[in-house]
Amino acid sequence: MFWRVSVLFLALPSLSIQCSMGTWKADPTDCGKFRMCVLGQEMEFKCPDKTMANQMMQACVPQGSFMDTCSKKQSQSMVTEKAAPMSPKLPVTTAKTEKPATAKPTTEKPKVDPYLAMCSGTPSAVLPHPGSCAKSVECSMVMKGMVGVFECPFPTLWNTETKRCDNPSTVKCGGRQEPKDACEYDSNSCVHSSHCVPCEVRFPSCKDRPDGINAWSGRERTPYFVVCENERLVRQGKCTYEEDSHIVFDPIERACVRL
Numbered sequence: 516m517f518w519r520v521s522v523l524f525l526a527l528p529s530l531s532i533q534c535s536m537g538t539w540k541a542d543p544t545d546c547g548k549f550r551m552c553v554l555g556q557e558m559e560f561k562c563p564d565k566t567m568a569n570q571m572m573q574a575c576v577p578q579g580s581f582m583d584t585c586s587k588k589q590s591q592s593m594v595t596e597k598a599a600p601m602s603p604k605l606p607v608t609t610a611k612t613e614k615p616a617t618a619k620p621t622t623e624k625p626k627v628d629p630y631l632a633m634c635s636g637t638p639s640a641v642l643p644h645p646g647s648c649a650k651s652v653e654c655s656m657v658m659k660g661m662v663g664v665f666e667c668p669f670p671t672l673w674n675t676e677t678k679r680c681d682n683p684s685t686v687k688c689g690g691r692q693e694p695k696d697a698c699e700y701d702s703n704s705c706v707h708s709s710h711c712v713p714c715e716v717r718f719p720s721c722k723d724r725p726d727g728i729n730a731w732s733g734r735e736r737t738p739y740f741v742v743c744e745n746e747r748l749v750r751q752g753k754c755t756y757e758e759d760s761h762i763v764f765d766p767i768e769r770a771c772v773r774l
Contacts (some may be wrong), residue, residue, distance in 0.1 A: 539679070541568040547584035549575070563702040574680045575668065577656070610718045630657045630664070641678055648672045649680075649700060669697045669718075670747050672694075677681065685749065695746050696720050708718035721748045730766035738771070740764040 562575035634654035646648030667680035697718035705711030721743035754771035
């Protein structure tokens with residue numbers, strides 16, 4: 516015997532407005548966020564670190580680059596609202612000029628951007644990343660010696676036809692590796708932080724799981740569950756729970772039950 520009860524979704528993206536497939540909106544109040552229609556619902560996403568949402572390109576672009584129009588608007592509004600304080604005058608001092616140190620010769624080979632050869636024939640193109648269907652290569656930045664590899668936010672993939680991050684159902688990856696789990700995206704890893712909560716703790720996996728509601732792997736017989744579609748995480752949620760109710764998610768019944 517079990518009860519199907521109301522549940523409180525802790526959405527990865529936090530919105531649940533019905534929408535048309537392909538809709539993409541930059542957040543009007545936060546340059547680092549955007550909203551996109553995923554599986555028929557409008558959801559909120561956060562751009563990867565050091566990137567900002569660009570409404571015209573419908574993608575996250577490098578922060579501070581010529582494509583970053585949002586940061587420029589915010590900085591201009593901040594300048595008009597508050598003038599910069601006058602810096603105090605400092606006494607003029609003189610210092611002894613030292614001879615510059617002579618650079619020592621090195622036998623190490625200079626580092627070569629692995630995407631330079633790929634972009635040499637099309638220096639202004641945006642190309643699909645050869646190893647990941649969630650990434651693209653901005654050749655104009657590669658040719659300038661800058662980091663030109665960008666990753667779409669989970670769960671989107673790079674669409675070679677529309678030149679933007681799109682719903683996985685509309686993207687053809689071909690022979691490129693197609694990430695499905697949140698932890699297969701570099702932006703969710705703990706590579707750049709020593710105080711990061713492991714990705715596997717923050718994001719459950721839907722690999723080899725059927726569509727619909729499933730138990731949260733590693734949290735079986737607790738109120739926590741996940742919603743999967745095509746082996747991708749759509750939502751993570753929790754059964755309506757009170758300390759005295761003892762309601763958990765049953766992995767066999769695939770429903771919230773009372774113990």
